[in-house]
Amino acid sequence: MQLLRNKDLLGIKDLEVSEIMSIINLARLMKQRINNKSLRQQNLKNETLITLFYENSTRTKVSFNMAAWYQGMNVTDLEVATSSMQKGESLIDTAITLDRMGIDYMAIRHEKTGAPHLIAKHVAASIINAGDGANEHPTQSLLDLYTMYEKKGSFEDLNVTIIGDINHSRVARSNVIGLKKLGANVTLAGAGTLLTTGMEALGARVCFDVAEAVSGADVVMGLRIQMERQNSGSFPDLREYSQIYGINEEIFSKAAKDAILMHPAPVNRGVELTPELCDSNISAIDEQVTNGVAVRMAILTLLHDRNKSVLKSSRR
Numbered sequence: 001m002q003l004l005r006n007k008d009l010l011g012i013k014d015l016e017v018s019e020i021m022s023i024i025n026l027a028r029l030m031k032q033r034i035n036n037k038s039l040r041q042q043n044l045k046n047e048t049l050i051t052l053f054y055e056n057s058t059r060t061k062v063s064f065n066m067a068a069w070y071q072g073m074n075v076t077d078l079e080v081a082t083s084s085m086q087k088g089e090s091l092i093d094t095a096i097t098l099d100r101m102g103i104d105y106m107a108i109r110h111e112k113t114g115a116p117h118l119i120a121k122h123v124a125a126s127i128i129n130a131g132d133g134a135n136e137h138p139t140q141s142l143l144d145l146y147t148m149y150e151k152k153g154s155f156e157d158l159n160v161t162i163i164g165d166i167n168h169s170r171v172a173r174s175n176v177i178g179l180k181k182l183g184a185n186v187t188l189a190g191a192g193t194l195l196t197t198g199m200e201a202l203g204a205r206v207c208f209d210v211a212e213a214v215s216g217a218d219v220v221m222g223l224r225i226q227m228e229r230q231n232s233g234s235f236p237d238l239r240e241y242s243q244i245y246g247i248n249e250e251i252f253s254k255a256a257k258d259a260i261l262m263h264p265a266p267v268n269r270g271v272e273l274t275p276e277l278c279d280s281n282i283s284a285i286d287e288q289v290t291n292g293v294a295v296r297m298a299i300l301t302l303l304h305d306r307n308k309s310v311l312k313s314s315r316r
Contacts (some may be wrong), residue, residue, distance in 0.1 A: 001026060004306045008120045008127040009299055010267065011136040014157035020178060024146045024200055027291065034070065034293055042072030044304055050098055052078045053109040053130065059265060059289060060130050060131060064107045067296035091115060092122055099123035105300060108123045108132075117168060126219040128301045132167050140264050141174035141297060143219040147181070147284050148219055150291070151260050155182035159256070161213050164223025165271055167197050171264045177203045189213035194225075210245050215253040221262040222247050238271050243286040248274045252282070260284045 002022045006014065033039045048069040053061050054076040060075070068075045080086075083094065091110070091299050098106065105126045113133035120127040129211045131137040145155075152158055158178055166172050177188050187205045188195060188214075200206055214220055223270070225241065231279040252261065261283045269275045278285060 001302075003309055004302050007307060007310075008116075008129075008302065009138055009303065010117050010120060010127065010129045010182075012138045012174045013136070015138075015178075015181075016245060017181055020142070020145065021181065022297050023142055023295060023302060024149055026301060027142075027146050027294040030149075030297040030301075031291065032071075033297070034290065036177050040070055044300060045072035047072075047104045047300075047304060048076075048102065049105040049107065050076050050078055050096075050103050051107045052098075053107075054080055054081070055109050055111055055113075055131065056209070057109060057130070059107065059292060061107075063289075063292040064128075064130065064296055066293050067300055068105075070293070070297060071167045071300065073300070081122070092119065095119040095123050103261060106302065110257075113115040126261050126298065126307065128303075131170055134170050136174045136175070136177075137170040137264075138174055139296055140171050140292070141178050142299070143288060143295040144171070144175055144221070144262065144264065145178050146295050147262065147291050148184075149289050151284060152218060155184045156181065158184040158219065159187070159217045160184050160219040160221065161187045161189060161208060161255075162221045162223060163213065163245065164194070165225050166190055166195045166223070168194075168226040169223050172199070173197075173202070175221070176204045178205070181313060187213045187217070190223075190293075191241065210247070211254055214247075214251055215254045219262060220247060220252060220255050222257055222267070222281055223264065224266060224268060238268070244263070244273045246270075246272060246274070249269070249277065250298040251260075251278060262288060264288070265287055 002018050004019055032209050046079040051061055051064055063073050103125050107128045107130045110132050113135040114128040115132050116127050129138055162172050178188050187207055189207045189210050190207055261277055263285050267273055
């Protein structure tokens with residue numbers, strides 16, 4: 001299994017295809033360990049992980065914690081609201097302080113694009129981007145890619161349609177980059193005001209008709225409408241959006257016969273997806289949650305192995 005080249009995981013754009021597949025393949029083993037307690041190993045015992053989340057999170061934050069705990073790591077969360085940052089301490093000074101305490105890994109989510117990249121330049125710890133602005137969310141993308149691979153067996157000419165708030169979605173950006181690297185075809189769809197970011201430059205097809213976008217798709221992914229990021233007047237009301245761009249049974253019937261439904265969650269039921277589709281046997285949404293823990297276990301292990309290999313080489 002190929003080691004990762006870099007000490008940090010900052011974006012899908014930085015990963016080679018072989019690295020992506022190494023993460024996916026190791027995640028398959030990690031999933032077995034999640035589902036079978038007798039297979040679990042304390043392979044990262046005495047390693048330390050801290051989560052620094054400047055934006056709210058349930059799945060990603062808890063997933064990192066569980067991924068670390070399953071492998072015997074020491075885990076702590078930095079409560080931003082009660083930290084020294086409320087006294088004016090900068091992001092960089094906070095990260096350097098934690099680094100000096102001997103933290104091995106930092107999972108960072110920040111509203112500013114590039115924040116994890118900036119921190120990575122100042123610390124020895126491995127930085128994992130848990131979402132930076134509207135730029136990237138590499139670990140979410142990797143769990144999405146793993147889910148697709150698990151369900152479909154190949155990325156070559158896989159037709160993936162992503163529908164929703166593309167402009168504000170770091171998940172969409174990371175998935176487009178990853179899917180195109182792996183040989184898939186990607187279509188993006190949604191309201192015109194939510195699809196203006198020039199994703200064609202990344203190799204995606206853009207479509208404003210949801211029925212057309214879904215036609216023949218092997219994977220249909222909905223995205224949450226990020227109301228907290230909308231500019232006034234740029235977004236129709238949720239009811240109108242659901243009627244025009246929501247994924248319902250009629251729309252999904254235009255996809256391939258064995259198509260699967262995905263969503264990075266949280267889902268606004270009745271807006272992006274109907275409740276019936278969310279709970280149907282075509283939905284892989286709950287599976288994505290489990291796969292998220294497995295993928296993050298794989299990432300932590302591969303970063304550990306990479307760092308251990310580099311340290312060993314430096315001592316020769």
